[in-house]
Amino acid sequence: MDKHTPIDLTLTERHSAVTITQWVYSTLRQAVLLGKIAPGRALTIRELATLLDVSPMPIREALRQLSAEGALEILENRRVMVPKMTAMKFAELVEARICLETHSAVRAMPYIDETRLAQLEELDSRIDIASETGNSHDVTRYNQQFHRLLYTANPHQVTQSLIESLWLQLAPFMQVASENLDDYYQVDRHKEAVAAIRERDSLALQMAISADIRDGCAFASSPEQLQQLLG
Structure with missing residues (x-):
C-alpha cells in the first residue's frame, strides 16, 4: 500500500455542545467506516492534528477510543494504522x-x-x-x-x-x-x-x-x- 496517499477527511461543523475530542473521534470514526483510511496507510498523530487543525491531545484520546474498538492501531513509533488482517x-x-x-x-x-x-x-x-x-x-x-x-x-x-x-x-x-x-x-x-x-x-x-x-x-x-x- 502507498503510505503517502492523501487522506480525504470530511470535516463537519462542530456544534458548541460537542467537545473537540468528540468531534475528532466522530470524524476519524467516519473516515474508517467509509474506508478512507486504507490498510497499510501509516499516519502520525502530528499529521492527523494538522489535518483536523487541533492539538495532539484530542487526537490521542480519540485514537485510544478507536483502538479499543479495533478500528485503528497505535504503533510503538506513534504511527497509526488500520490493524493487520488475516x-x-x-x-x-x-x-x-x-x-x-x-x-x-x-x-x-x-x-x-x-x-x-x-x-x-x-x-x-x-x-x-x-x-x-x-x-x-x-x-x-x-x-x-x-x-x-x-x-x-x-x-x-x-x-x-x-x-x-x-x-x-x-x-x-x-x-x-x-x-x-x-x-x-x-x-x-x-x-x-x-x-x-x-x-x-x-x-x-x-x-x-x-x-x-x-x-x-x-x-x-x-x-x-x-x-x-x-x-
Whole structure:
C-alpha cells in the first residue's frame, strides 16, 4: 500500500455542545467506516492534528477510543494504522456480522412501518445511483445507513454497537468490494429484504441479510483473493 496517499477527511461543523475530542473521534470514526483510511496507510498523530487543525491531545484520546474498538492501531513509533488482517480473522468477522445482523433484522421486523419501509427503499435507490456514478464512498455510506435504519427500528435492540464495531474492523477492506460492484453484486438483496419485511417473512429476511453480507465479501471469496488483498 502507498503510505503517502492523501487522506480525504470530511470535516463537519462542530456544534458548541460537542467537545473537540468528540468531534475528532466522530470524524476519524467516519473516515474508517467509509474506508478512507486504507490498510497499510501509516499516519502520525502530528499529521492527523494538522489535518483536523487541533492539538495532539484530542487526537490521542480519540485514537485510544478507536483502538479499543479495533478500528485503528497505535504503533510503538506513534504511527497509526488500520490493524493487520488475516484470512481467519476476516472470515470470523464476516460470520459474526451474519449472526448479529440477521438476529437484529428479525427482531426489528415487527416494528417496521410503512414510513420506515419507504425510507429503506429511498436509501436503496441512493445506493443504485451511487453505484451507477461510481461513487464507492456513497455506496458504503448509504449501505450502512440502510442497515442501521433497519436494525434500530427495534426500540429494545442492544446489538447495534456490536455490529458497528464489526463494521469498523472490516470497512477498510470492504471498500475494495464497493469499488468493484459490477463484478460482485448481481442481485439487489436490499429489495429482497424489503419484500420479506412486507410479507412478514422472517426466514426470507434472514436469508436476504445473510446473502447481502456474503455478496459484499465476494471479492475475498477464496484464500488466494483475500491474501492478495491483504498484501
